[in-house]
Amino acid sequence: MLRTTQIILILLLFSFFSCNKTNESQTKANKHTAAHPNLMLTVDGVNSIKKNLKTTPLFDQTLEQTKNEVDEQIAKGIDIPIPKDMAGGYPHTQHKINYAVMQKAGLLFQILGDEKYAAYIKEMLMGYADLYPKLNRHPETRSYARGKIFWQCLNDANWLVYTSQAYDCIYNWLSEKDRGHLEENLFRPFADFLSIETPQFFNRIHNHSTWGCVAVGMIGLVMNDDELVNRALYGIKKDGISNEALDNDGGLIKSKDGKAGFLANLDSPFSPDGYYTEGPYYHRYALYPFLIFAQALQNKKPELKIFEYKNGVLLKSVDAILNLTDEDGDFFPLNDGQKGMSYFNSSLISAVDIAYFYGNKNKQLLSIAKAQNKVQLDETGMAVALALKEDLAEPFEKSSIELTDGANGDEGAIGILRGTYKNQKLTLVMKYSAHGLSHGHFDKLSFSLYENGEEVIQDYGLSRFVNVEQKNGGGYLKENKTWAKQTIAHNTITVNQTSQYKGKFKESSKNHSEKYLFNSSNKKVQVVSAIENNAYNNVVLQRTMVLVTDTDLAAPFVLDINKIKSKNNNTYDLPFYYFGQVIGTNLKLETSFQLNTLGNTNGYQHLWKEAKAKPLNQFTQFTWLNHNKFYSISSVSETNEDYILGRIGANDPNFNLRRDPVFIHRKQNKSNTLFVNVIESHGTYNAVLELAKQSKSTIENTSIIYDDKDYTAIKIVFTNKEQRVFIISNTNPSENTKHELTIKDKHYKWVGAYYFNN
Template sequence: MSDAVKVSETIRAKVQRLAWASEVANSLKEEIDQLQASGSLMIPLEPGGWWHQYVCPQHHTELLFDPSVADATQFHCPHGCVVEGAEYRGAWLVYKHQQLARVALQAAAVYAALRDYAYAELSKQLIVAYAAQFPLYPVHPDAQPWMLKGRAFHQALTESIWSTTLIRAYVLLLDEGVVFSADEQRKVDTFLHLLEESMRAYRGILIHERNNAENNYTAWLNASLACVYAARGERHELEALVEAEGGFRHHLSIGVKPDQLEFEGSTYYHVFVLRAYLIFAEMAKRCDRDLYACEGSLGQSMCGMVEALAELADDQGLLPALHDGPMARLPYAREIAEVAELGLSHYAVEGLVPILCEAYRQMGSADGSRCGLEALLYGATASIAISAEVLTKPRGSKLWPASGFVVGRQMDNPLSFLVDFGEHGGAHGHLDKLHLSLMHKDQTLTPDFGVVPYGSTLRPWFGETTSHNTVSLGGKSQAEHTGRCLRFEQTEASTYAWLQSDAAYVGCRLNRHLLLTSDWLLDLFEVTLTSEEPQSIEWWMHPVVAPQSKQLKELSFADKVQYPPIHIQENLPDLPIVGRLFPEESNVSMKYLLSPDGVQIHQTALVLPDQELLTVRTPGHSIDPSVPLTALLHRQPGKQARFIHVYRVGAGATISLLAEDHLGITAEGRLTTVQLLPEQGLLIV
């Protein structure tokens, strides 16, 4: 128990020695006081449903949740809609149960920090109330058939996550010397027993019946069981879970790629699984087992996973929404803050600082300084060194060969890129091979849009090829497949990546060449069809701000007759073509104005014979799809196409085709010649 005592002593030490910790503790205390005054801290007697159904059916935005509301049957959209129904009620109950478990942990932390016993009592009341109610929740009759059913929630997954929060509150109270009466302890023991039975049964289903041990569920079932064993002081059981099939070490070996990214290729699920691992390690430490340096069979580790996050984030600290996952969401920001704080504490990964600051901004801190429960519980005893050197420290390019991602950076260029060429990602993957995210140090221009809550009927759009910055054929999506990286190199002068796919469509080969110099980024995308029939070959780009161009003509009603909308699939809206860009001597020039300081990114497109460059109205990003965006569609009919674009900050460039395999890029009066060789790719000559 010595290590456990250190946890609570660390909370007190932070409050006594650090101004930010004292401010955070008192802020958390005031937040609890307001919730108590609202009368909203009574646990619901109904089990929760599936939180993904908490989404407006019209606007596809997540519905609002007010933590001060004790009960609700009407649910509000940010745009003013009010919805009712059992599925929304069930989803709201998920939020409520999760909030109350968080309040239990928050109250325990406030007690550890400020020593006001009223908060220990509140935490204990919530824990005991849930422990007493848990046996009365049925194994959920309304859960969808594919789910592993929980008691307090539709999904056992949600139940496992919720239980770790509740048990962390419980053990923190024990560390602080809070005594549970015999009756209270019996209720807690019954809860722990039932929870253990459920989690063990679900592990058996996943690992043995479904042969799906690598599932992200497994990491959370393990974390929940680790909490049970640590709460009961059962070291032997926890040790066995570390080494079991599907246990901590085995899951780390099969659920994480050798390059340290979670196997589904989703940033969200990477954070999701890493957080479960860190909770397991926290509980193992209570049983005198140190897992923080544990490695999988191919060198996978929690340290490697946090380092991967530091490499993936943009210069603002935003994590890309690769494959399924939200672009931004308060509960997600809290999870990121927890993982980043623990990563800093245990591994001193300096690159986590921008990520942590961004998470705290999303949690309400104007300047990115520490705030909220995660800071008090997991923040290091020393203050974050938020310095210009840390926040702007240059990073090099990075290839994740097993997962299939590549980031290109060049020290003197504020532009960088991220490309996805790897495995589909299973249930959480998107049909997006060779997708390009174009980033500026101040803002990402063409991010991956992630996905809306799964209960939205618009969810399929966010997995389609046409919603990504890559190539489609005839509006149809790519097949599930894996691309490859044929060449990747970084020199002092440039960064180059050559990505290829030949399984996106039958008889089709895609080659994307990205060449980043200190001055510009060249994107050359070649498409070759071997099938007999020509196709509409479509290059897509989805910027977060609309392009500005003197060469853009908005289409009138009469013009629109010539341009039928893009049809994706029956259950998704058609995409109207709303403008055409007319080249001047084969070049189209566009610019994008980024906030907040008016940085301009200039894009030049070389429009070759038989090609056209159009603007298309699409749904917005996954935070609010109801606010439409303007996409670029560069397309050509036929059996082969070459799409050539150059991006530059400050002023535009011009592109000339000097020969079939030679390009000229002119910027600020300087001509650079680039050659495309079949076996070597792009070369500056």
């Protein structure tokens, strides 16, 4: 570690020096930027920013905040600790601060021209150049790809992506000798370490590799080293890695087609719609290197036309991820996703600004930027700030959307239905995609439901406390595998208490669900339906979900139909992970003075069985209260079936899991069968007025009035005697086919895959 007092002394000297020759140094800075910067900032870009300073509140405010933040760190002095611990610990956190502050100091040097920022970066880099050659791989051995500064190469790559930008900003300010020293002792070894020396990290299709490639590519661009840039773009040709090799999260190292490099990471995890197969949480994480490198390539190698690559997938991906958020901007926690991550994250601030600037100046993006209340300190951020000053923002309209998965968009999809009923905004997210690489869950045909930015039926997300040291150093907890990835942890059918694909990542990765239909043309009745053929041997699952937000009806609801075909007799479990307190049910619940788990494996070992019940008749209703809203599930039942009220948290010695409740519908000894449930948001409670409005379900009965291989028909009768019938064609999803069906003397005629009316 460098001595803090020494550094402060040096900085004071510099500060004195720069005070006495501000004009001279600015001239020098301008002159020296002839070729640099040219990654995120460019010479022209800097001039344009300077011209517009003090004209836009948002840019000036971000600049001011950044300056305060960096000045505060400079005042603390330079601190480069010896690498030691996992995430959350002090050296880890300090190295993260260092690269973040260097990158920002670079921007400040360019924009403000104050050499104290350049001096700070130089000293920091010199310190790292002293330290780096002495480092072996990190002492913590948990990672499949141990770094040198951090416990995993991923964090080392983060360091280089940010530091490259800082280096670019002071490149011309540094002497040639200093540059030579840094490149020889720090940057080139660093780039080789991340790539040639750690191919299992670099040569993958994975967010880790995206960071690795971008780190190598960025420093290559600064150093004008085409060999490095090409290595970044196209990967290492011969890496010698086994096809079976796994990372420490259980993910495969080698991609299916053996491709690697930055462009391969664009080809494959992104669908043509811009959906990133690992899910929005990692999409957000990979988005920053994807876009910042694209911006750098656009500046330095415009001939690559990187923003047009794969029909403009990079910009589409920004639109996709913004659509994968709830009303508050929080990402849906599909696959491994930590709840609370949102489009307020800095990588999304960067993404929104870049997408606005390099895209078609979409004014809807401006309203997101406005909510973010921060911009990227470059030309893209200035463009956004200028547009906001001119009040050009338009609301970002999140409507129903299907985002295909797979490199070619043919590996299923995420279907999002959004509906509005009076002041209630409901969002249904259904997952019928591919597995999602190493961060995927065994959750085909699962769904989650949101109302006004709150979870109604939750997706559990991951089991991890990112950067909380006490919890396994901030890394994945073992319950992520034993619980969070298992099928029973999701709102979808588990067959015979076994996870989909027997919980085998390799098998699941070979397959995906198939879209059956997605139709959001009628805003009051929107339908998504998909089929899973491979998750279980000899079982075909089809789930159809209908979001009904018709104000002619007493409440909005989701009709959920799971049609199961099998030749064998099986046990089927369909859980609904609700939140809050049970208000009422027509089930006669049996509880016990002792709690047991629901099973021994496949996630069942983590569920306590709080109560069970056999339905009293063919209509079962369950009502709960959460956040002062009343919800009900109305369910078609048979008296030989089971309902289970469970709670997460068994076999969890470290209390890693949330004690959330679940309502499970179980059918035993069934081959073909049908689960029909209606999830309804029907009432409110006001604790100040002590007023319960419509605390009871508005549904009096739900029944299956027809079901064969061709059609399934469900009738819903409301307490106000209104009724509706939903019929779906099970064989023909076409929008144009004419159908006719007679059910109990009533003749139904319609065009398209489904019918909904009275």
